[in-house]
Amino acid sequence: MKINDLYITQAVCIKEGKLVHNNLEIALNRPENKDFFQVLYDELEIDYPRFFKMDAMGKLGIAAGHLLLKDFAINIYQTEELGIVLSNRSGSIEADVNYFESAKTFPSPSLFVYTLPNIVIGEISIRYGFKGENAFFISEQFNAEWMVFYVNDLMENRGIRACICGWIDVQDGQYDVRLFLIEKGKNNGLNFTAGQLDRMGATA
Amino acid sequence: MDKKDLIYQLKQQIIKQLNLADKKPEDIKDDDPLFVEGLGLDSIDALELIVLLQQEYQIKLKNAEEGQTIFRSVNTMADYILEQQAGAAN
Numbered sequence: 294m295k296i297n298d299l300y301i302t303q304a305v306c307i308k309e310g311k312l313v314h315n316n317l318e319i320a321l322n323r324p325e326n327k328d329f330f331q332v333l334y335d336e337l338e339i340d341y342p343r344f345f346k347m348d349a350m351g352k353l354g355i356a357a358g359h360l361l362l363k364d365f366a367i368n369i370y371q372t373e374e375l376g377i378v379l380s381n382r383s384g385s386i387e388a389d390v391n392y393f394e395s396a397k398t399f400p401s402p403s404l405f406v407y408t409l410p411n412i413v414i415g416e417i418s419i420r421y422g423f424k425g426e427n428a429f430f431i432s433e434q435f436n437a438e439w440m441v442f443y444v445n446d447l448m449e450n451r452g453i454r455a456c457i458c459g460w461i462d463v464q465d466g467q468y469d470v471r472l473f474l475i476e477k478g479k480n481n482g483l484n485f486t487a488g489q490l491d492r493m494g495a496t497a
Numbered sequence: 498m499d500k501k502d503l504i505y506q507l508k509q510q511i512i513k514q515l516n517l518a519d520k521k522p523e524d525i526k527d528d529d530p531l532f533v534e535g536l537g538l539d540s541i542d543a544l545e546l547i548v549l550l551q552q553e554y555q556i557k558l559k560n561a562e563e564g565q566t567i568f569r570s571v572n573t574m575a576d577y578i579l580e581q582q583a584g585a586a587n
Contacts, residue, residue, distance in 0.1 A: 331518075342537075345518035399552050402544035403515070 297445055299485035303365075303474035304493045305357040307333075309467075313496045314360045330356070341420065348388040348407035349463045351416040354379075357472040358417045361457060365474065367422065376425040376453040377414045378444055379472075381462035384431055385410045413461060426451045435460040435471065435494065437487035444475055444485070460494065503575045511571070514549045515542050527572040535570070543568060550574075556581045 306313040310329060312321060323332045333356040334344055344355055367375070388407035395401040406412065411429035418424065426447050430439070440458050447453040459472035471494035475485050483489055498506070508522035511531075515538065529535040532543070546568050550556045556578065558564060567577045 342517070342519050345516045399548050401548065403541050406541055 297448060298478050298480070299445065299448060299475055300477075300479050300481050301473050301483040301485055301489060301493065302476045302479050302481060303361045304496075305360045305470065305472050306494060306496055307353055307357060307468060307470040312356075316493065316496050343420075346403060347416060348385075348391070348404070348412075349466075349468060350385065350387070350410070350413045350461055351407065353461055353463065353468055353470050354413035354417050354472075355420055357461070357470050358421060358457065361472060361474045362421055365455075370454055372422050372424040374425055374452060374454040375421075375423040376444075376447050376451070376456040377417055377423055377427040378430075378440065378447070378456060378458040379411075379414060379428075380430040380432055380435065380440065380460055381410060382431070382433055383462050383464040385412070387463045387465075388412075417457065423457070425453050425456075435491075437490040437494075440490060441485060441487050448475075448477060459490075500575055500579060503578060504571055507571050507574055507578075510549055510553055511536075511546070514545050525571060528570045531568055531570060546574075550578070554578050554581070 304315055310321075310323070312319045312333070319336075321332055321336050323329070330344075330349070330352045333339070333352070337356060337359050339356065339359050341355065344352055347355065385408050388404060392401065392404040392408050395404050410431070411427070414427045414429060418427070428443065430436075432439070444453075444456050444458050447456060454477050456475045457472055458475055460469065461472065462469045471490075473490060473493070483493075504527055505522055508525045511517065511525070512520050512522065517536070520536075525536065531546075532538045538546075543564060547558055547564065550558065558567070567573055
């Protein structure tokens with residue numbers, strides 16, 4: 294079912310060392326022992342030194358956002374019309390544990406600031422100038438139905454015209470990223486439906 | 498340790514502590530401002546520098562306002578460390 298003329302205009306999945314952009318895997322030159330995030334930074338030519346200060350969720354969010362928004366015509370939107378709705382299973386557990394470990398000697402302020410799951414939304418917002426509504430939900434599995442419902446509501450009632458949404462989970466060094474750019478009226482045939490999100494999110 | 502060695506060590510420690518992965522000690526000039534227009538550090542980095550002083554040099558800042566002067570550059574940080582170490586030795 295098509296909902297309010299909304300379309301998935303970009304999709305990025307990152308999982309187990311694989312990077313998929315719009316259903317096509319991007320071949321990464323990954324020398325042995327090179328940190329995966331460094332590989333993403335170099336291969337995607339991210340050029341954002343702040344990247345290295347972030348926790349894993351922040352880095353994944355920025356890397357995915359870099360691809361999602363590469364050809365995004367941000368100028369046709371007001372910054373307040375750009376929203377972000379993310380979800381995951383593990384909250385900020387990875388950052389929480391890292392901070393807890395640092396607190397045994399000297400608690401690290403830069404680790405502490407990542408001990409909330411929605412910080413990744415802030416990082417993407419700062420990098421790309423998103424100032425609209427945002428939300429972060431915790432659920433056991435990616436709930437595509439809920440995501441469609443919530444983003445649709447933002448589009449209908451909160452003045453949002455473009456929205457990044459999806460799933461970004463990090464735990465025990467494992468990551469699962471499925472982010473989508475949703476835009477109104479950009480009919481590319483990929484309707485913003487739960488089924489489509491699930492199909493595209495399963496490609497990594 | 499003389500001041501020149503201390504400055505080099507500080508640059509290495511700052512790069513490590515603040516995850517400045519794209520920087521080498523040679524990229525940081527002794528008198529470059531650490532904040533805003535220089536290395537572009539932010540308020541969280543300032544807290545990390547306080548931790549660095551405590552962790553590596555056992556120096557606790559007596560009041561936060563001192564930070565503005567101490568953390569102006571690597572040079573001013575080195576001066577402060579040497580001054581504190583000399584004070585502790587006497």
